[in-house]
Amino acid sequence: MLEIKNLHVKLEEEDKAILKGVDLTVEAGKVHAVMGPNGSGKSTLSYVLAGREGYEVTEGTATLDGEDILGMEPEERAAAGLFLAFQYPVEIPGVGNMTFLRTAVNAQRKARGEEEMNSTEFLKTIRARAKELDIDAEMLKRGVNSGFSGGEKKRNEILQMAMLEPRMCILDETDSGLDVDAMKLVAQGVNKLRDAGRGFLVITHYQRLLDHIVPDVVHIMAGGRIVKSGGPELALEVEKNGYADIVEEVA
Amino acid sequence: MALPQPKLDALDARIAALSMPEDGWPRAAREAALARLREMGLPGPRDEYWRFTRPDTLVQAEAPAAALFENDEAPMFDAFDRLKIVFTDGVFDAEASDDLALEGIEIERLAEAATADLHWARDLYGVLEARGHSPVPRPLAALNTAFAADGVLIRVTGRPSKPVSLIYRHESETSDAYLHHCVKVEAGAELTLLENGPAAARFNNVIEAEIADGGTLHHVRAQGRDHERRAATHVFARLGRQSVFKSFSVTVNGVMTRNECVIELDGEEGVAHVAGACVGDGDFHQDDTVFITHAAERCESRQVFKKVLRNGATGVFQGKILVKPGAQKTDGYQISQSLLLDEDSQFLAKPELEIYADDVACSHGSTSGDIDEDALFYLRARGIPEGEATDILTLAFLAEAVEEIEDETLAGDITARLEAWLARRRG
Numbered sequence: 218m219l220e221i222k223n224l225h226v227k228l229e230e231e232d233k234a235i236l237k238g239v240d241l242t243v244e245a246g247k248v249h250a251v252m253g254p255n256g257s258g259k260s261t262l263s264y265v266l267a268g269r270e271g272y273e274v275t276e277g278t279a280t281l282d283g284e285d286i287l288g289m290e291p292e293e294r295a296a297a298g299l300f301l302a303f304q305y306p307v308e309i310p311g312v313g314n315m316t317f318l319r320t321a322v323n324a325q326r327k328a329r330g331e332e333e334m335n336s337t338e339f340l341k342t343i344r345a346r347a348k349e350l351d352i353d354a355e356m357l358k359r360g361v362n363s364g365f366s367g368g369e370k371k372r373n374e375i376l377q378m379a380m381l382e383p384r385m386c387i388l389d390e391t392d393s394g395l396d397v398d399a400m401k402l403v404a405q406g407v408n409k410l411r412d413a414g415r416g417f418l419v420i421t422h423y424q425r426l427l428d429h430i431v432p433d434v435v436h437i438m439a440g441g442r443i444v445k446s447g448g449p450e451l452a453l454e455v456e457k458n459g460y461a462d463i464v465e466e467v468a
Numbered sequence: 469m470a471l472p473q474p475k476l477d478a479l480d481a482r483i484a485a486l487s488m489p490e491d492g493w494p495r496a497a498r499e500a501a502l503a504r505l506r507e508m509g510l511p512g513p514r515d516e517y518w519r520f521t522r523p524d525t526l527v528q529a530e531a532p533a534a535a536l537f538e539n540d541e542a543p544m545f546d547a548f549d550r551l552k553i554v555f556t557d558g559v560f561d562a563e564a565s566d567d568l569a570l571e572g573i574e575i576e577r578l579a580e581a582a583t584a585d586l587h588w589a590r591d592l593y594g595v596l597e598a599r600g601h602s603p604v605p606r607p608l609a610a611l612n613t614a615f616a617a618d619g620v621l622i623r624v625t626g627r628p629s630k631p632v633s634l635i636y637r638h639e640s641e642t643s644d645a646y647l648h649h650c651v652k653v654e655a656g657a658e659l660t661l662l663e664n665g666p667a668a669a670r671f672n673n674v675i676e677a678e679i680a681d682g683g684t685l686h687h688v689r690a691q692g693r694d695h696e697r698r699a700a701t702h703v704f705a706r707l708g709r710q711s712v713f714k715s716f717s718v719t720v721n722g723v724m725t726r727n728e729c730v731i732e733l734d735g736e737e738g739v740a741h742v743a744g745a746c747v748g749d750g751d752f753h754q755d756d757t758v759f760i761t762h763a764a765e766r767c768e769s770r771q772v773f774k775k776v777l778r779n780g781a782t783g784v785f786q787g788k789i790l791v792k793p794g795a796q797k798t799d800g801y802q803i804s805q806s807l808l809l810d811e812d813s814q815f816l817a818k819p820e821l822e823i824y825a826d827d828v829a830c831s832h833g834s835t836s837g838d839i840d841e842d843a844l845f846y847l848r849a850r851g852i853p854e855g856e857a858t859d860i861l862t863l864a865f866l867a868e869a870v871e872e873i874e875d876e877t878l879a880g881d882i883t884a885r886l887e888a889w890l891a892r893r894r895g
Contacts, residue, residue, distance in 0.1 A: 267849050268845075268848070268849070269845055269849075270841070270845070290848070290853075290854065291845060291848035291849050292848045292849075292851050292852060292853045292854065292857075294849075295848070295849055295850055295851035296851050301849055303846065303849075306846070307840075307842045307843050307845075307846040309840075309843045309846065309847075309861070309864065310864065311863070311864025311865065311867040311868070312860055312861070312863075312864045317847070317850075317860070318850075320852055320856070320860065321847075321850035321851050321852055322851075324850075324851045324852045324853060324856065325850075325851035328851065328853075360864075361846075377850060381850065381851065
């Protein structure tokens with residue numbers, strides 16, 4: 218589904234390489250986790266895939282279902298089925314959360330040549346999904362993420378994911394800033410979306426999120442590359458011994 | 469002090485083609501206004517109050533031509549039940565206007581009222597304008613008082629069931645229109661006054677509003693979208709005790725707009741809000757000049773102005789809060805912000821506070837910025853195309869000003885219009 222080959226990326230503004238040959242394939246129906254120390258390039262990988270400005274791809278490819286996504290605009294990637302749950306969701310006061318979501322859902326549908334969701338259907342769907350994530354009507358009415366707590370912002374990301382039904386979900390440190398209860402809620406939301414046609418790339422520092430979202434494959438990223446891949450047990454190893462051993466082992 | 473000869477010559481040239489209506493009680497006020505005008509002269513490029521806005525096209529004898537705008541959308545405020553009064557290029561259009569009778573309100577036309585015995589209008593016409601020249605002269609308003617042949621005189625004695633809607637049509641490419649309106653809101657009475665339309669190639673409009681104790685006046689204005697039109701407008705308002713005046717203007721297009729608003733809070737616990745949203749693209753100059761005087765205790769004033777500018781458009785804000793000695797517990801707020809969508813556009817702001825009382829809360833702020841890149845990426849990452857995402861953020865920026873309109877249906881209508889106008893630009 219998502220295929221990343223030998224991806225090299227540098228910052229546009231300065232001559233600083235961040236990703237130095239990432240190879241990673243996420244198959245439909247699978248959950249892949251990417252772990253790694255600070256500064257290993259995990260968040261850069263998520264931003265580059267989503268199309269954020271400021272990065273330059275110097276080598277390599279990234280495709281979604283065989284289509285090159287690196288040449289697409291961010292909105293085209295979204296319409297193609299890619300979703301990034303932001304580590305730091307942006308506050309947009311003055312834009313109602315509900316209006317925003319409806320605009321997004323229908324923009325994607327339009328781009329795919331599908332019929333727009335009418336307001337009755339939209340309201341019904343969003344109410345049901347919001348309830349599952351313990352998001353109340355008040356939060357839906359407020360400005361996008363504005364004045365939301367850390368936990369509310371992350372739940373709002375998952376709500377967006379549930380409404381947009383992307384085929385490939387990237388979660389960038391969705392566990393950061395969450396207490397245990399909020400993390401469980403978020404993990405439940407993610408698990409509910411797991412199905413045979415959907416892939417997940419879960420980026421995290423810590424193993425604890427992976428107790429709740431159990432991955433099929435775990436990758437360790439260091440120095441801008443995937444240095445080791447394995448099963449869920451690899452996450453436990455990191456939890457026990459830290460990254461130093463693994464990074465040293467492959468160096 | 470006599471004006472220097474070149475200034476006098478310029479004034480004579482400006483008024484050569486204008487004729488002062490002869491009739492009735494306004495004549496004395498007109499003569500007085502002309503005398504004031506002869507003392508202050510027309511605004512010139514070196515006047516401090518016109519530093520950011522070139523007055524030349526507003527003061528030259530002939531109105532620069534303005535092409536008519538092909539407008540295919542539903543007329544502004546169309547969804548609202550209102551009493552319509554139509555002026556085409558400054559001339560009253562009886563056929564297009566409603567009957568001027570409405571319970572709780574008396575409406576006369578200036579052109580017809582001159583011989584009628586309207587004490588209240590006599591006490592208002594030119595009076596607030598004359599008070600409004602301190603500390604800076606507003607000659608275009610005096611010019612209006614002297615020569616405006618028509619307008620409406622509205623006395624509000626109750627709570628009329630619907631708004632009064634002044635509709636200004638522009639049908640001649642070279643029209644130069646002057647309208648002068650007086651609004652007297654009696655104690656405890658309430659009116660919503662709507663204005664919309666381009667009015668003329670060049671439009672000079674004055675509203676004098678006297679709001680008695682406990683009275684309320686809501687004013688919502690949509691200035692016409694004809695690209696080449698010019699307008700110089702003045703609103704003079706004097707507020708009594710516990711009275712309310714809220715004025716909102718939306719300006720989209722128009723090569724030159726200068727909106728001046730002069731408010732005196734004369735009675736305790738008066739409330740005055742002035743707000744504006746403008747969207748300018750290309751050859752566009754829009755100026756909001758506001759002067760609010762707190763002359764009584766425990767009054768509240770708010771100024772909220774938002775300007776979206778692109779392709780070399782210019783926005784100006786000159787706003788002042790003057791708190792007189794003794795006007796304790798004044799609550800004054802002023803914000804002016806611009807969203808510059810490119811590097812060619814400019815926003816010139818001069819926010820001022822002048823305070824002579826020691827127990828007041830006044831704040832002011834002015835900012836200029838471009839679209840928030842993080843917010844833009846966030847919207848795009850959810851599948852919203854760049855143009856649409858930019859519009860969403862632009863509307864969110866304007867929202868704070870539009871929210872100053874108290875009537876939510878009217879505010880919703882303005883927002884929907886702005887949305888449609890932005891989308892149209894996107895093509």
